[in-house]
Amino acid sequence: MANIPKISESEWEVMKVIWNKNPCSANEIIKQLEDSTSWKPKTVKSLISRLLKKNVIGFNEEGRTYYYYPLFDEKECARQESSSFIKRVYNGAAKNMLLNFIEDNKLTEEDLDDLKKILNDRD
Template identity: 65%
Template sequence: MVNIPKISEAEWEVMKVIWNNSPCSANYVIENLESKMDWKPKTIKTLISRLVKKEVLAFEIEGRSYNYYPLVKKEDCIKEESKSFLHRVFNGVTKDMVLNFIEDDDLTDEDIEDLKKILEKRK
């Protein structure tokens, strides 16, 4: 897997828009985040610039517009973030994390059956 740089929570919001609508312009990202996040356009452009510097995003110039596209897959970023969370919060112990979520969540019978199937496949 490619070395995935650390992405901040705010940068994640930008990436979600771009992953779902790639390639897209900065204006498109701004339109999608400005009211949702109560951010100014300059803030969003700064986040985009940071992601380009981190080599998570790249762009193509089309006329006067920059169209941004991801250089990393959403799935790879999720895996990396999950590993980081697991080590940071649960000292890398997957069982502790899973137990925490299962004990704190209201699971339906269907959820429980799905979890059983997943665990059976892992045996």
């Protein structure tokens, strides 16, 4: 697994836009986030700057516009975040996390069938 820098919750929101539409400009990111957040354009640009400093995104310059693209794919980042969460909250025991999740959530028969299939395919 690549060593991906820690991404904050706010940075995740920016990354979701970049993963969904890349490359994209700061203005495109701002426009995508304006309905789901109350962030000012300056806030979004600060988040982009932080992601650049962390080397999570890169950019290409076309004229006076910067187009941002991810340096890690979404699945890699989600996998690392999941691993970090399990270590922090469940002392690394994925079983405890799964049991907690299953006990606290109403799973449909389809959900249960999918989980069984995943577990059976691991053999």
